[in-house]
Amino acid sequence: MLASPIINQRLLEHLNTGVLLLDDELIVIYMNPAAEALLEMSGKRGLGVHFPELAVESAEATEALENAVSSGHSFTKREASIQLHNQTQITLDYSVSPVAHPETRQPTLLVELQGRDRLMRISREEQLIAKQETTRNLVRGLAHEIKNPLGGIRGAAQLLERELPSEGLKEYTGIIIEEADRLRDLVDRLLGPRQIPKTEDVNIHEILERVCQLISVESGNAICINRDYDPSIPELQADKGQMIQALLNICRNAMQAMLETGVDIPQPTLSLKTRTVRQFTIGHKRHRLVAQIEICDNGPGIPEAIQENLFYPMVSGRAEGTGLGLSIAQSIINQVNGIIEFESQPAHTTFSIYLPLESV
Template sequence: MGQASSAADGYKALDMLATSVAVVRDDGTVLFVNAALEDARGISRRVLVGSHFPDSFSQPAHLRTALAGAGDREFAALRYDAWLLRMGRDPLPVYVIVTPTEGPEMVVELQPLEQQTRKDREERLAELAQANKELIRNLAHEIKNPLGGIRGAAQLLEMEMDSAELTEYTQVIIREADRLQSLVDRLLAPHRRPHVVGDVNIHEVCERVRSLMLAEFPKGLTVVQDYDTSIPEFRGDSEQLNQAVLNIAHNACQALGERIAQGDAILTFRTRVARQSTFGRQRYRLALELHVIDNGPGVPDSIKDRIFFPLVSGREGGSGLGLTLAQTFVGQHHGLIECDSQPGHTDFKILIPLP
């Protein structure tokens, strides 16, 4: 009992973690479990300490093998998926991380599989966003110079022509060159404009966007304000965030076309404080959660995984830049945009760290 009590005292800091953690011997005997693991199992630590930890899983052999490998120092850490048994509830899918310590103990960390999947997705999206940013910037610069030459040549050619019919062709070239120039300017916009930092009130941003949406769609659209007014101001670029929220809301209203015609379109702005939130590979004590929700048809399945990619649009005639720019602007605030969509409910969630 004294040895178990001493181990518990040494690992008390693990009770502060939201992740389930057990400290075990290489034979699987439990020396300590933190409060999160108690909650996950539905069993008190007094019962768990001294038990055989592999028996906490639907397939105990996997953990026994992992502990044996850790004991022989065959790896720095071993990871695998498993099912954690729970008292009175269905087994929980978890991501298991077994890490040897300098002593005879092993640390076994359990993350809900959904949490690990989300973390992997965030990292993948961050890498893609960075790659897209570099690609867009380089491509836009490569297009810009020859585009100016094409337009200038068309203008000079037009000056030499007497035929109105032929002039019409040069005008087509000039108009299309101008259209492409406008597209290039929009691609380069986030990288040209300096990041102007000041105090941002997110509800002022939401209200500006709400006014613009009601001005553009005065009939058939209801805008719901569901605000947590306790959210503090934070340092950021209000114009960039205004543009990000505007792009998301405008996309939503475009998707709500049929419901607006029917008179039952709903756009909701919801703000909340997220506590102990992890995104962008960091954990934040407080974060802003801004939801832009619509009751439209949802994001088409064919582009769900690519909606933040440049030039990907679910609407005919759309540029496919609105969400790309929104993601860039939010990313410059160390934030993240997530999308959860099904017919009748599409929720774009913006997460930004709070002081």
């Protein structure tokens, strides 16, 4: 028994894969809801439009579509960079199959679209989380090996100081003790927060306002702070002190980039934006509701050479920087099953923090 056209259309409308049908002049004659979502164009507006006007890859790609109509040969393209009609850039896998129109029997092209951006982002996040965990384990092991002999050196210096006959000689043991303490503090900072998080219901906007106050004081009110908050975001479970530290580390980095890198910025500006995102995947876990915090600055941007390893300890774009602030921030956000991502170019750097709202 053959399926009716109505049943076939209903099946297409429930697919997660975008499906389009183009006529022999590459005019869109059908698109399912998944294709509408991928191409950011409603079916009513998309029908009757020349397909290259909806999604542009290259002149060669358009030529390949035309050749598929005339030759009847199928082809597939992986991770194609597509510019949509609204100038949005997306990445797609697509397959093109010449078929006969089900009613007119005229040559048409069946185009199947698979969005890659989300899968690529999930893959990057999983790699980032794995890297962070590997780094933490490495640092813990290294810290243990460093702190044991440091304790012995410090203790021996204290004993020696008691036995020295001259006060002048004690200056040298004092240096040993001070440097041992400095190294111990550095190792402790590498390890990040050591105390068990004291989770409670916290309002993310109260935390952001506290961070804004601190940044205003530290910068001497030299930075303009813009706020764009979504007041509907519910409270989340987190350690308030640690969350302030994480967001302050990111904002402080932005402040230093705008004020201390020697780049002339007419009006240093820090923009804070909060929103909720539904059905969002962090790593391998899908969350029903997530709080998104965007921290954007108009500084010189992050050097491309360090972007890949930005969240590693000791990686910094400033000569006097320790490179621990972002590593610690990522560790704190990871503790509440969140993640920090960033995009950077000159005059526009954005850090995006995603925090699950599991109790909602």
